[in-house]
Amino acid sequence: MPRMLASFFALVALAGPAWAGQVPGAASATDVPVSSRDRVYAAEQFSNTVSVIDPASNKLLGVIRLGDSQPGNLSPLYRGQVLVHGLGFAPDHRTIAVVSIASNSVSFIDTATNAVKHVTYVGRSPHEAFFTPDGKEVWVTVRGEDYVAVLDGSTYAEKRRIQLANGPGMTIFSPDGRYGYVCSSFTPETAVVSVRDHEIVGKVKQESPFCPNIAATPEGDQVWLTLKDVGKTMVFSGRPPFEVLKVLDTGPITNHVNIVRNARGRFAYVTVGGLNTVVVFRTDTFERVARIPVGDLPHGLWPSGDGTRLYVGIENGDTVTAIDTLENKVVATIPIGQAAQALVYVPNAVPQGEGTANLQSLGTAGRAAHLVLGPPGGKQATSVSLFDQGLTQVLQAAVTDLEPKKPYVLALSSDAAGGGPLETLAAFTTNPAGAAIVNAVGPIRQIAQGDGPTPRRHLVIASGTPENVGAVVQRQR
Incomplete structure (x- = not known):
């Protein structure tokens, strides 16, 4: 009987959720159920804050204030950050990287203490920053120029640059760490860069110049990117020869895209302003399966560690919307700061303690x-x-x-x-x-x-x- 029970539980373990592994991790990664140890972060460009949310309760815990609002940030002696915009996080889930466009900075914040531990200044108007899957580097797209600034993943110092076409918008990596996919906001091409030697190994023609966001599937077989100026979303193969698989009409202000794997399959979720919806597509047939009303001008979005929830920053609504991805319906609306841009969900960001140190109330940022x-x-x-x-x-x-x-x-x-x-x-x-x-x-x-x-x-x-x-x-x- 003990041997039979042991065999039964082993089979149950092997037959665990088929949707294990959520972005930006690999499909082989273990799902992480939603808990109060997780955190949702939203970057807010007019209040210059990062809102911190407990997804277990769907409550705002407070904000990390990186800069002042006007008129304080107009001073020539101003030291804070301006236009807090981009977000990424380390593979160990202990650090988030926050890009501020107008102050040309990347702030590295400890997830357990909410304290800024380092600020790196880069070139003109950076847009997004993300860690390589091994955590050794941070790639910052310097959209106001023509390169990716490569920072050391431990010291956060810039160590080299990857020269690209004008206006690199965002980098995301293949889950195996082999490729960095860099779409452009000013030039109609996406560059595929070898992470090992920082050389361009492929290019994908974009349907238009303005790509603000890009996502790779946990299996590494597909890369999705949005084209904000023409209201389209493109899909190309994540492996050579990086051929285009599909171009979808998604809506007038197509913002961000992300991938969710759950019991119903694998899906791409796209935020569309103007329509004020999140549009959902299957990744096998590219069929549109849902349109979810979420509020005025949805922007950044990210799935939970088990793919059962999706969180969306509502730029013109001062909220984050939580979506049940099995039912594709809104289950919570959470007040945050002003004009949410990028958003990330970090599983197990606070392994112990309350994780509320150094947080402030919304104040004016909530008005x-x-x-x-x-x-x-x-x-x-x-x-x-x-x-x-x-x-x-x-x-x-x-x-x-x-x-x-x-x-x-x-x-x-x-x-x-x-x-x-x-x-x-x-x-x-x-x-x-x-x-x-x-x-x-x-x-x-x-x-x-x-x-x-x-x-x-x-x-x-x-x-x-x-x-x-x-x-x-x-x-x-």
Whole structure:
């Protein structure tokens, strides 16, 4: 009987979940069930914070404040970080790497203490940073220039550069550590680089120049990348000759992509602004199997260590959304800081203790106002967030449903219908998908509400340029 029981339990162990192994690990890795030892991190570019979430309770534990909001970060003697944006983590799950675009930095943070243990400054406008699977190097895509900065995984000092085409956007690695896949945000090609000798061994033609995000499957057979300017997602083989397998139409502001393996199979999840959904595809047939409404302008996303949950940063909603991946439904919405960008889920990030040291409350970072715009008599097309910076706000509009590659202005009107003179806030040109992300700064909430002696104003979008403004095409609801 003991031998029979032992054999039974051995068979049960061998017949464990077929979906073991989640990104960025290999398929052979053991799944890690969701627990309070795990952490979800969201990088927030207007509050310059990293929100820290306990996925077991779906509660915000606090934020790691890497910099000040305006006007503090305008000082010439300012020492903090600005536009906190990118996220990666070490293979041992003890360190996260946080990229701040405007201060050209990578902050390395201890996951157990939430303390910054080192800051490395690199070239102009870095975008993302990730550790190689062996933890020996950190590759930082310097998007404002033309190279990947390779940092030592222990000292975090830059030790070499990998010269590439202009504008490398993000690197992700094959699970076996052989290849680094580097997509571009300015040049329509993805480079495949040998991790061992840092040489380019392959190139993949992108359908457009603007790739913000890339993900590799745990099996290493596929690489998925998003094209934000044309609303497409590409898939290519993760092994030579790196041929393109599929090009999918995903939506007007296609942001990030990630891979989930669970009892139902293997899937790619893609965040799509404008549609404000997460779109789910099978990775074998490329069939779309779900569209999950999640909130205004979904951005970064990452699965739990067992693939049963997916967490999504909602850029214009100041929240993180938790999705049950077996049912493809939202199970929690968690308040965070301003304008979430990258997001990572780190299993067993805090092996002991509470892991709440050095965390702060949201404070001003938790305050924002939200508006919507659309064509007269039509559906909502544009979401607008006013992120509170004290006396001023950072306005961010996720604009959709306009003509592709045309000039427009975001403006204020004293007439709710958009008649009369317009005061231009920002000029922009739509991408080939007829969409754009538009920013402005000022006391916009006070003006729009008509605080004090100021007459009320209404947000509108008009065709043309500031010098030659045309007809109003969208107005505030």
